[in-house]
Amino acid sequence: MIDFIQMLINGIAAGSSYALIGLAMVIIYKTSEVPNFAQGEMALISTYVAYMLLEQHQFPSYLAFPLSLVFAVVLGCILEFTILRRAKEPNVLGMIIITIGIEMILMGLVSWKFGAEQKSMPFPISPYDSVMIGDFFVSTLEVLTLVVALCTMIVLFLFFRYSRLGMAMKATQQNPMAARIMGIRTRRILMATWGISSLVGASAGLLLSPVIMQPYMMWDPMLKGFAAAVMGGMTSLPGAVFGAYLLGIIENLFGGYISIEFKSVVAFAVIVLMLCIRPSGLFARHYVKKV
Amino acid sequence: MTFFSIDNLAIAFGGLQALQDIRFDVQAGEVFAIIGPNGAGKTTLFNCINGIYRPDAGNIRFDGRNIQGLRPDQVARLGIARTFQNIELFANMTTMENIMLGRHVFMRTGLFRGAAMWGPRSFAGREERDHRRQVEKIIDLLRLQAVRGKLVGALPYGTQKMVELARALALEPKLLLLDEPCAGMTAEEKQDMIFWIKDIQNDLGITILLIEHDMRMVMDISDRILAINFGQPITIGTADEVRRHPEVLKAYLGEEDHRESAA
Numbered sequence: 394m395i396d397f398i399q400m401l402i403n404g405i406a407a408g409s410s411y412a413l414i415g416l417a418m419v420i421i422y423k424t425s426e427v428p429n430f431a432q433g434e435m436a437l438i439s440t441y442v443a444y445m446l447l448e449q450h451q452f453p454s455y456l457a458f459p460l461s462l463v464f465a466v467v468l469g470c471i472l473e474f475t476i477l478r479r480a481k482e483p484n485v486l487g488m489i490i491i492t493i494g495i496e497m498i499l500m501g502l503v504s505w506k507f508g509a510e511q512k513s514m515p516f517p518i519s520p521y522d523s524v525m526i527g528d529f530f531v532s533t534l535e536v537l538t539l540v541v542a543l544c545t546m547i548v549l550f551l552f553f554r555y556s557r558l559g560m561a562m563k564a565t566q567q568n569p570m571a572a573r574i575m576g577i578r579t580r581r582i583l584m585a586t587w588g589i590s591s592l593v594g595a596s597a598g599l600l601l602s603p604v605i606m607q608p609y610m611m612w613d614p615m616l617k618g619f620a621a622a623v624m625g626g627m628t629s630l631p632g633a634v635f636g637a638y639l640l641g642i643i644e645n646l647f648g649g650y651i652s653i654e655f656k657s658v659v660a661f662a663v664i665v666l667m668l669c670i671r672p673s674g675l676f677a678r679h680y681v682k683k684v
Numbered sequence: 685m686t687f688f689s690i691d692n693l694a695i696a697f698g699g700l701q702a703l704q705d706i707r708f709d710v711q712a713g714e715v716f717a718i719i720g721p722n723g724a725g726k727t728t729l730f731n732c733i734n735g736i737y738r739p740d741a742g743n744i745r746f747d748g749r750n751i752q753g754l755r756p757d758q759v760a761r762l763g764i765a766r767t768f769q770n771i772e773l774f775a776n777m778t779t780m781e782n783i784m785l786g787r788h789v790f791m792r793t794g795l796f797r798g799a800a801m802w803g804p805r806s807f808a809g810r811e812e813r814d815h816r817r818q819v820e821k822i823i824d825l826l827r828l829q830a831v832r833g834k835l836v837g838a839l840p841y842g843t844q845k846m847v848e849l850a851r852a853l854a855l856e857p858k859l860l861l862l863d864e865p866c867a868g869m870t871a872e873e874k875q876d877m878i879f880w881i882k883d884i885q886n887d888l889g890i891t892i893l894l895i896e897h898d899m900r901m902v903m904d905i906s907d908r909i910l911a912i913n914f915g916q917p918i919t920i921g922t923a924d925e926v927r928r929h930p931e932v933l934k935a936y937l938g939e940e941d942h943r944e945s946a947a
């Protein structure tokens with residue numbers, strides 16, 4: 394029983410970072426209808442910017458982390474403005490290829506500038522600190538990740554419900570032409586979604602960096618986040634969060650009871666199963682999107 | 685100075701000349717109708733005015749300036765609102781949210797609006813209250829109280845058309861483009877719609893460009909009518925003049941009026 398609960402806790406902890414990536418991907422998918430395969434590497438480069446500021450320029454962490462998040466927003470906006478917007482007669486397949494291209498460029502840039510070896514991020518919290526909750530050990534970093542994930546969800550919820558920009562984003566997602574007729578600058582909105590998505594993704598990168606920091610660090614979380622988003626139907630923010638925690642928990646239970654070697658693979662078995670049974674995802678909302 | 689005018693407008697899609705030599709002007713306060721058979725180019729004309737399409741040639745002047753080549757959002761900001769032939773609502777939002785989005789251009793507080801965020805007495809709170817008051821006025825005017833909190837995607841067709849009209853009014857337009865506002869409505873809903881359009885013209889003082897197939901309605905509420913066929917103008921005039929024009933009879937009235945008088 395103790396083991397079971399401990400595994401559950403570990404699952405929730407892992408799920409939090411999947412949730413952040415999943416949210417980031419859903420935010421872009423809803424407006425652009427592109428699964429953004431560069432999401433992980435956008436987070437990667439933002440994380441390395443934090444590392445660079447801390448290690449090479451001796452910035453204090455209260456400056457370095459916020460600055461790297463600002464960098465993430467700017468990066469998202471720039472990628473949308475300079476690359477994706479230039480696509481002539483864009484179709485989904487072409488756009489996916491573009492995001493994969495961006496992914497490889499960013500990855501190459503990081504490897505070239507910082508090298509492929511494991512770095513140690515001077516994060517204020519060590520991954521080995523832990524707190525006792527009742528009889529269970531939870532690492533402080535995992536608690537922080539969970540808190541950040543929860544706060545992000547709340548802020549995103551408020552943002553889409555109460556802010557002018559959030560409402561304009563929702564409108565653009567549901568009917569771009571009507572949005573333009575209402576005076577909404579839909580291209581700017583698209584750019585802003587990339588910025589916000591990049592910010593959410595980068596927070597996941599930063600939270601993962603104390604444990605693992607090398608150019609491939611985002612591969613696994615990014616695929617799991619994508620898987621979580623797909624499970625949630627790809628267009629639902631709560632769906633992606635739910636998918637992420639479900640995935641994290643299943644993965645850890647499987648690793649604990651059945652096979653630790655296949656722990657990482659089980660996520661994809663779950664997806665395949667899911668897509669066979671319920672292809673539109675758990676949370677898909679079938680509203681008609683007019684083109 | 686004319687309030688709104690189009691001069692020499694032309695647009696082609698591939699080999700298809702969708703509009704050519706279109707010219708007319710509209711006086712402030714007028715209801716100006718555009719009629720023509722299906723595929724004549726009426727909706728395309730609206731899309732050019734809105735900035736959704738870029739015409740190949742011609743001028744569009746509104747309120748003393750050339751609006752040809754502006755983006756749809758810029759045209760909206762100048763005070764031109766629109767409804768669509770095939771309803772274009774935000775299907776997954778409530779009636780209230782849809783109409784509130786019509787006020788987007790007036791919202792100042794960039795990032796956060798809402799009393800929920802900053803308290804009712806803050807600038808954002810006051811601003812939101814003003815917008816809500818405007819929206820409530822429109823909801824009262826068009827009698828949409830009963831569906832205020834409902835998702836519009838699930839509403840009956842006729843009601844959706846009303847919500848779309850309400851959203852267009854929320855923009856406080858000087859010029860309102862209505863693309864077949866009565867299409868697909870029941871006889872009773874049509875009567876209501878005619879009534880609202882007259883109200884919008886008389887009480888709100890909004891100039892209206894109207895595309896409509898229902899000839900009786902067009903004759904009833906339009907001050908002047910432009911008839912087009914195959915993208916070319918046939919004639920402009922009052923209801924009586926247009927009704928009697930031989931080419932109009934041939935191209936358009938022919939089919940419908942005969943059917944109607946036979947019935």
Ligand SMILES: Nc1ncnc2c1ncn2[C@@H]1O[C@H](COP(=O)(O)OP(=O)(O)O)[C@@H](O)[C@H]1O
Nearest residue numbers: 697700702720721722723724725726727728729
């Ligand atoms: N985006 C477009 N691409 C190609 N052809 C178009 C486009 N928009 C309209 N058309 C064509 O222009 C003609 C006029 O269409 P439309 O303006 O919708 O007619 P109406 O509203 O008078 O029924 C039609 O033949 C239509 O197929």
Ligand SMILES: [Mg+2]
Nearest residue numbers: 726727728769
């Ligand atoms: Mg039409």
